[in-house]
Amino acid sequence: MSRLLGFGTYDRDQHPRVGVLLDGLAASGWEVTELNRPLGLSTAERVELLRKPWLLGKLALRLGSRWAGLAAGSLRLRGRRAPDAIVVGYLGHFDVLLARVLFPRTTIVLDHLIFAAGTAQDRGESGGLKLAVLRVLDRLATSAADLVVVDTPEHGARLAPAVADRGVVVPVGAPEDWFAAAEAPRAPAGEELSVVFYGLFTPLQGTPTIARALRLLHEEGAPVRATLIGGGQDLEECEEILAGVDSVTWTSWVPAAELPAVVAGHDVCLGIVGTSAKGQDVVPNKVYQGIAAGCAVVTSDTAPQRRVLGDAAVLVPAGDEGALAAALRRLAGDPAALAAAHRAAAAARDAFHPAAVVAPLRDRLAAEAAR
Template identity: 35%
Template sequence: MKIVLWGTYDTGKPRVRLLRDGIRKNGLELIECHANVWDGIEDKSQIKGIFSKLGLMARLLCSYPQLIWRYLHLPAHDLVLVSYPGLFDVLVIRCFAWLRRVPVAWDVFISAYDTVIDDRRMFGARHPVAQALWGLEWLALRAANRVFMDTKAHAKRLETLFHLHEGECGAVWVGVETEKFSIAQTLLPRPLKPLQVLFYGQFIPLHGIEHIVEAARLLSHEEIDWILIGKGQETSRIRAMLAEQPLPRMHWHEWADYQDLINWIRQADICLGIFGTSEKAANVIPNKVFQIIAAQKPLITRDSPAIRELLQHCPPCVSLIPAGNPRALADMVQQQADIVMSRKESSCHSDLAKKIDAPAIGAQFHAWLVGKQNFKIDHDD
């Protein structure tokens, strides 16, 4: 099978790289037809100012004529794959793939409407921007012949939001670049040092960072160092919380290079996932959960249908707590601290780590694709 990965997909996102590499590692031929318009943009919601937004839109629109020209001169192929963020890409490529009688699959990965309106609450549901965004995404979903998300729970959420048929949206995990996040475990005793709890990620409502701050406050009498790495929509709010009631043992770094994250994970005794209370938070498994599992470190995260999809395969070192509950988080950190401080380093998540690398993700995609091979271009639609 020959697949064309087409569009302005963001290669800075592990999701895109893992899907691309996993497809190739499963013996499928992949041709890339790509324009890089997202270089240097880590959080798309934080693009501020009318000129920045207009500049990005101009780069996006100017990339399409060349991409279309290149696509029309590609050799025969069996599928066009649009990856994240493909909201505009899938609308643009639809008619040109139709002309070549090639179906289009869209890795939605993140619903723009669900993220902006429900999770980050940047506009009310009745705001014209919200309605326009919903309509645009509704149209894009129907422009693709098949769509998929990152978890089954997230796929069901998308079907509900945009009135798709049950089972119409597939699921392929995000996975992890294991070559970057593996940690060689030893049987040496733990070094004598204060317990270190690590959170890293964008400061967005999905992560529930305020609950981490409150949990740290509940355990302020303990010898625990809390490390926060990140910034984003919630930066001002978290800064105000810490200014009002400082936490001397909480250390905040607004940025760490992707390649340096493994060092932070290696130094940590316990790593934190997400604790937000939104519908989206219940339906996703973020990059860092897979990364922490690959690095074989104890993980505390919110209980959700999505995380249980992953954990049903084996019992790794993941502690689940109710969403939005600082007291439960503090109690679990204390419980895990007692275990960490009394044991030697040992293998953690080892069985599960083998199921979330690039080849495994590519195999998931291939299995989904094979199951959907009967979809064809209907020139009467």
């Protein structure tokens, strides 16, 4: 049996993607262990540190302490059979460099779900020097890996020409606990359509568009009730748009272990509707997770989402609050339409299990081993 090591400072709760990769490969027959020292910073905090170089000392101190633990752990592995491959978890731009030093002859897989430069641009960074530094960081990280896992062909096209042939497209998928949430008993359907959104309120997600759509529905008295979970860059604008709207419930945080059940308790899970360049390249976690949890999904009509989801989601133009409101109005007013949306999502669920989505990586690793 081939041995796989999950390595880095990742956090499965905050970044479930790495768990999907590791669990999927374990289900495919790999013997998976983990050498992981979570950094203890959220995605937003990591991006903020990258955008503000004067704060990098804080990152360096924390990273140094975690790397000491990773280095010590790697020494303990030396007395055993070395792993055949290493997966460096999401946001592993720095961790992959350490992995290459500690395991110079092992196949290293970088879970490159985001490009540092692209994410900083999406969140408002426009400084030429800062973006240049982040582009160098992206290139260093991808150059240190033997295989670079991306989530869509659009992201794969952003890899530098020198490493383009190392790219492997693996859909994000959803952890198994989201599928389990769909099997739990559900409350009977209410008179109002229940809608949930959760996220970091970034431009990628288009939360002001979501807020404006919910405002339209409220003003016309549509039977729609929404739960908005999370917070971030665009939260204040959304709160202003929805001031006085009592059909919206705000929740600042839900523990990761509880989130699948919370989402599964709603009729509809919203994806993203942002118009940024990054928003055109991704299929977000919440789309896969919402489908896994048994919800109907409404998200933006972009090339990658149309390709992956097909009829499994209700697709609306990005940035169009009128179209989003119309889609929710139809689901709220037509039980047959809502039932059809649920059936279409359910028909796609099996393709998003960890063991299914990792098939391209599993095959590529087999090809690497055969060389």
